[in-house]
Amino acid sequence: MAEFDTIAKHLIHTYPYDFVRFALQRDDLEVLDIIDTEQPTVETHRTDSLIRVRLGGEEALVHHEFQTTDSSPPMPRRMVGYVGRGIEQYGLPFCSIVIYLRPAAGRRDPGHYIQERHGFRILVQYQVTRLSELDDQRMLDEGPAGLLPFAPLMQRPAGLDAEAWLRRCVQATEAAVLADAVKVDLLGGLAILSGLEYGSATIRSILSKEGLMDAIMRESSFAQYIIEQGMEQGERKSTLADIVEVLEIRFGLSTAHPLADRIAAIDDVPHLKQLHRAAIQMPTLEAFRHLLDADE
Secondary structure, three states, rough: HHHHHHHHHHHHHHHHHHHHHHOOOOOOEEEEEEOEEEEOOOOEEEOOOOEEEEEEEEEEEEEEEEEOOOOOHHHHHHHHHHHHHHHHHHOOOOEEEEOOOOOOOOOOOOOOOEEEEEEEEEEOEEEEEEEEOOOOHHHHHOOEEEEHHHHOOOOOOOOOOOHHHHHHHHHHHHOOOHHHHHHEEEEEEHHOOOOOOOOOOHHHHEEEHOHHHHHHHHHOHHHHHHHHHHHHHHHHHHHHHHHHHHHHHOOOOOOOOOOHHHOOOOOOOOHHHHHHHHHHOOOHHHHHHHHHHHHH
């Protein structure tokens, strides 16, 4: 889910001190630079965030990686690459943190890669943070402003249902002692990230009842992103429906057919448009299936 990674990266690049302080749990730090994370290798690898800091008088790099699902290849193998390339390129101490945004993600991530074979030992350690396990109310009461948009993804207080917790997160962000433009921006980020756990109708309803939806759409830096995502999702749903309708009319495809599930899993709108044209032109359903197989 690239859109959630994009928003998380935007927030960490806007509030780097908040994220580094939260990850390292120390105050003796200074943010020096946000590094372009395009790493030139045989293939292009991009880390989510690489921040150069000064810790206790020593320069270091703090690397954040955001995950909505379990990684493939497994995260320990990926982290070996990120850490190795970072140390090779910059020659500085390296602190890596993986942040899992969804409760089900990262449960088996051990926080290290270890190899002890043939007399050789390789060990790479990193910090694993699962938002669903963090102290939710403490984040609202004491947490840094830049992390407020992530609060709805954290473990809610006992006895509080999901909708009430989301409303409390919205109210706490709106009540924070911050400039109005900053609050609107944070609420925009919160609205998007909440989509990992809440339906869009619930999110919009709460923001509208709090009198915030119009301000977010008008003033937040995320507003255009929200609009574009809504338009793209609407176009995607429409194109999916068109493909299934064509296959149903031409070949009797039912919505319960495995092929319908495969088509529904495709996110790329231009690709779906190509498949729509192919559905009209293909001589048989089997030919269409072969086309899908070739694309995967």
